[in-house]
Every structure is written in C-alpha cells, then in structure tokens.
Amino acid sequence: MSRTVYVNGAYVPEEDAKISVFDRGFLFADGVYEVCSVLQGKLLETEGHVTRLHRSLNELDIAAPCSDEELLGAMEKLVADNGVDEGLVYLQVTRGAADRDFAYPKDAKPSLVMFTQKKNLLTDPVAEKGVAVITLPDLRWARRDIKTVGLLYPCMAKMEAKAKGAQDAWLLDDDGFVTEGTSNNAYIVTADDKIVTRQLSNSILHGITRRSILAIAQELGMVVEERPFTPAEAYAAKEAFTTSASSFAMPVISIDENIIASGKPGEVTKKLRDKYIELSLSA
Ligand code: PDD
Numbered sequence: 697m698s699r700t701v702y703v704n705g706a707y708v709p710e711e712d713a714k715i716s717v718f719d720r721g722f723l724f725a726d727g728v729y730e731v732c733s734v735l736q737g738k739l740l741e742t743e744g745h746v747t748r749l750h751r752s753l754n755e756l757d758i759a760a761p762c763s764d765e766e767l768l769g770a771m772e773k774l775v776a777d778n779g780v781d782e783g784l785v786y787l788q789v790t791r792g793a794a795d796r797d798f799a800y801p802k803d804a805k806p807s808l809v810m811f812t813q814k815k816n817l818l819t820d821p822v823a824e825k826g827v828a829v830i831t832l833p834d835l836r837w838a839r840r841d842i843k844t845v846g847l848l849y850p851c852m853a854k855m856e857a858k859a860k861g862a863q864d865a866w867l868l869d870d871d872g873f874v875t876e877g878t879s880n881n882a883y884i885v886t887a888d889d890k891i892v893t894r895q896l897s898n899s900i901l902h903g904i905t906r907r908s909i910l911a912i913a914q915e916l917g918m919v920v921e922e923r924p925f926t927p928a929e930a931y932a933a934k935e936a937f938t939t940s941a942s943s944f945a946m947p948v949i950s951i952d953e954n955i956i957a958s959g960k961p962g963e964v965t966k967k968l969r970d971k972y973i974e975l976s977l978s979a
Pocket of ligand 1: 731876877878879880881900901902903904905906939940941942
C-alpha cells in the first residue's frame with residue numbers, strides 16, 4: 697500500500713510526491729534533515745530534533761518552512777495516516793528551487809518534505825547480535841555538526857564496510873582519533889568501566905540520542921568521559937556501541953576484525969538501551 701508523503705503543505709500518495717529539479721537540495725545538497733523515531737505510535741525526542749533542526753537551518757541561513765506547531769502536527773498526522781506503530785519519520789528542509797547559482801537565492805521558498813518508514817526498533821535482531829565495524833578516514837566536510845543531506849561519503853564508507861564483511865564504519869580524524877560512525881555517535885567502555893565518547897564540536901553531529909544516553913548513564917551512576925579515543929583503545933575496550941534515533945544504543949562486537957571482549961553485546965550497552973526504551977515508552 698502506498699504511503700502518504702508530506703510535500704510543502706500537501707499530503708499526497710508517494711507516487712505523486714515530487715520536488716522541482718531546480719531544488720537546491722537536489723543540485724547542491726543545500727538542505728538539512730532530521731530522523732525521529734516512533735514507538736507505539738508516539739514520536740520520540742521531538743523537542744531535541746526540532747531544536748537541532750533550527751540550529752542546522754540557522755547555520756545555513758535557511759528560513760524555517762513553517763512553525764514548530766505545524767511541523768509537529770504534520771509529523772503526527774503522517775504517523776497516524778500511515779499507521780506507523782514502530783519506525784521513523786524522516787524530514788528534510790531545503791533552501792528551495794531557484795535557477796542554478798552557487799550564491800544563495802534571495803527569494804527561494806524553503807521546501808519541506810516528510811515521509812515515514814516502518815522499522816522494528818524494539819525487537820531488532822541486529823541489536824540483539826551487535827554489529828561489526830571497520831575504521832576509515834573521515835573524509836566528510838568540517839561542519840559535521842550541521843545535519844546536512846550531503847551524505848555521499850557516509851554512503852561510500854558503509855559500502856566499503858559491507859564489502860569487508862562489516863555493517864558500518866567508524867571514521868577517523870587526521871590525528872587517528874574516532875570522530876563518530878557514518879550515521880551514529882561512537883562509544884567505548886574502558887576496562888575501568890568508563891564510558892568514553894568524543895566531546896561535542898564541529899567534528900561530530902550533536903546526537904539527540906547521545907544526549908539522552910549520557911544523561912541516563914549518569915543517572916545510573918556510570919562514569920562518562922567526553923574525549924577522543926583511538927581504534928587501539930577501542931580494540932582493547934570492554935564494550936563498544938553506537939547511538940542514533942534509528943537504533944537507540946547498538947552494540948558493536950568487532951572493530952577492524954578485532955573482537956571486542958566476548959564478541960557479544962555488553963552489559964552497559966544493554967542497560968543503557970533498555971533504560972532508554974523504558975523511559976521513551978513511559979514519557
Ligand atoms: N543519523 N552522527 C551522524 C553522522 C548521524 O548521521 C546521526 C544520525 C547521529 C546520531 O544522531 P541522533 O541520535 O540525533 O539520531 C550521529 C540518522 C539517524 C540518519 O542519518 O539516518
């Protein structure tokens with residue numbers, strides 16, 4: 697059955713959801729996006745995602761396409777109309793359509809597109825087993841704090857991971873430290889039980905799930921260290937995991953073919969994942 701897709705104020709069947717070939721998202725990747733998860737028909741962390749959307753838009757001088765109330769109302773309507781119990785809402789704002797010119801057009805009207813994807817988030821067989829990652833140089837641009845739709849390098853990195861029998865890649869800065877995963881934030885748990893993840897800066901996306909998971913870790917009395925770490929430190933870690941809206945906390949069981957601890961999802965990761973889900977369901 698065809699989904700209903702939101703395009704600039706209209707709810708249309710997906711076959712009819714169309715955007716201009718002059719849209720700057722298409723021509724220049726001149727746009728930003730958010731991915732919001734849905735559990736039991738309810739959108740998670742909307743406040744965080746809307747705040748980050750505004751931050752990305754501000755950094756690029758793109759006007760908000762509508763009010764936050766309209767945005768959230770449209771997201772909820774899509775979830776309801778498409779019968780999404782578990783899954784995601786993808787939303788994208790681009791600068792809009794204008795004749796091709798590198799300079800930002802003065803009068804382009806931002807375009808807003810949204811669609812839903814059903815996905816098993818609670819009973820995710822991948823999360824039960826964990827994923828293998830490889831490390832690759834981080835060849836993305838230097839403003840990774842802006843959630844732009846320019847995602848070709850992350851696609852290339854995921855393809856290289858797949859070609860090597862892994863599911864994802866962790867990216868390395870010029871000094872050999874892990875920045876983050878291709879579409880998630882990266883963490884290790886050290887031998888002395890500290891959760892280590894890179895501090896916020898322009899080098900990584902300021903993950904909404906990251907913020908909540910670190911808050912949960914602190915509530916549970918775990919020690920968090922926000923600093924860069926190397927692959928060598930990660931190979932020797934007790935646990936490794938990633939966070940994102942589409943996977944919550946995902947165990948990483950091998951890095952560059954080095955098995956992490958027992959090769960099974962770790963206890964800290966499980967606790968954080970379970971608590972995140974519990975809090976999301978009761979919110
Ligand atoms: N990705 N880092 C990168 C590079 C990301 O693309 C994402 C999210 C994250 C995690 O952010 P959050 O916790 O707010 O989802 C970190 C989304 C899910 C995606 O591109 O599909």
